[in-house]
Amino acid sequence: MTKKIKKIAVFTSGGDSPGMNAAIRSVVRACAFMKLECVAIYRGYQGMIDGDFKPVNARSVNNIINKGGTVLKSARCEEFRTPEGRKKAHEQLVKAGIDAFVVIGGNGSFAGAQLFNEEFDFPVMGIPGTIDNDIIGTSYTIGFDTAINTVVEVIDKIRDTASSHNRLFFIEVMGRDVGHIALNAGVGAGAEEILIPEQNLGLERLLDSLKRSKKSGKSSSIVIVAEGDKTGKNVFELKEYVEEHLPIYDVRVSVLGHMQRGGNPTCFDRVLASRMGVKAVEALIEGKSNYMVGIRDTKLVLVPIKEAISAHTAIDEELIRVSDIMTI
Template sequence: MNTKINKIAVLTSGGDSPGMNAAIRAVVRNAAFSNLECDGIYRGFQGLIENEFVELGPRSVKNIINRGGTFLKSARSKDFMTKEGRQKAYDNLKSRNIDALIVIGGDGTFTGASVFNKEFDIPIIGVPGTIDNDINGTDFTIGYDTALNTVVEAIDKIRDTASSHDRLFLVEVMGRDAGDIALNSGIGAGAEEILIPEENMGVDRLLESLQKSRKSGKTSSIIVVAEGDQIGKNITSLADFIQTSLPEYEVKVTVLGHTQRGGSPSCFDRVLASRLGVGAVDALLEGKSNVMVGISHKKVVYVPFDIAINGQKKLDTDLIRVADIVST
């Protein structure tokens, strides 16, 4: 890529995550540091199509590092899935003399960005912003640490009630395809069982474990369930099954839902977002394109979109062993 970069734009797309604002701030300030102009695009790819641009400078992003969500807002865009929509998006970039684009989001965002890059050869860098931590090629994604802390805090409070009333609580956390939140928060909160999409525990083993816990003297238990877990049609049907099979338990269900997405980002996420935002601008200046900027072994790395999107991120199997041991 030989394109001279003078002006860039940044957008956030897909589900919001704590730390996105910190990433935008880092992009804008590194752009200013590097003598580049920078525009923000409201509402992701849909705003790109509808020409919702705003000029951003260092003072435009003051006092946002501590704010959750994204001040540029986010949206799903069916229009961007069409060639006509992408053509309009490209025309809007060219009309504002924008030479390159930085997109903050998850695999869906990177998929759209990759198609856009291949069609119009505009330099694009991705920054992984998703609480699920399910992007291949990076150890952590922006928002994951904050979501973990939110979940652990919630489970700690639920345990108080579980212990007071001798109840079994099923706590559903986000993770349709990845069990990182469930596994790590489950260990951190001392859950008796953790159900994740990557490992089908099976109902027989689950019931056996709960019976064993009851016999060992446990009168209350917490089961952390990733929303994509394979046992039961959903968490409610699973709770009904346990209640029928083990009537000695009083089974309750808590779905944490979108509370996991909100809140002020943790220090870890603020630092991570700052590093990746700076790294995204650096990548453009180094002539890179169609890659995600990630973190691996505490170092900034650049991963092709195809690998980030299509590669399979491996779950830390040692954590499954740890969970089995410490829950006994």
């Protein structure tokens, strides 16, 4: 049986995402509300190893709910992948009297937490913070909603100039393994074609689609390309390929990059993060461990971390079909 939890640590790990601060705030305030001590760990697992801790209370997290990034900073940490690293981390936690931790991050961060839990029987709880929305067991991860809005707002701007000039734009968005950002932002922005890692559209079909689009009277086109798309060509190679085969188009490329990770979180992400933080603390108090907080429909659920990291979520076939229909 787990011993009574009196002091909880919270940290962010891996790539940052908008809404992480709202999740931190929620964990801290839930601890305060439930009369637990709370400790912030800086720079993720590296900070855990280094003992970079700071006691925090409800007022420590004032005015951060609407800020992008993470006030606790984040980092990837090679040392934590070694047994020695994890041992040091555990010693630091014990020394500081910490009984459990909440990790806000993605797949890699959860895998580390699970291993840590197994090795030291240390209570851990995960909150899914990543813009990729690729974690099994939750319909939404914190940051995804903000990221797709950032992408859509940029494409709205690009469309202004695209339609002023009869141009074709290839816009690369994040998504090395999964196309959720590309597909959602593509449908939201009214893109003419969306290239994702899960599907090999094929270059021929892209050309056909662009020709059809031109014939149907559209004066400009936007093609969204996820980083890891399956055509085997990056966005600059796509540009050259199309310019060679479809010289009627004036083709431009835009690589959105890291702006997709920043920005003030949307209301959806702030509310989701606020709810998940409370749930994580409550679950630890109830003696649960090794779960990720997820959301299914509008209800919070606990998902075994093992399940959460077992695979990426599949792309929504219905949404691909909607995308095809919308680009008629």
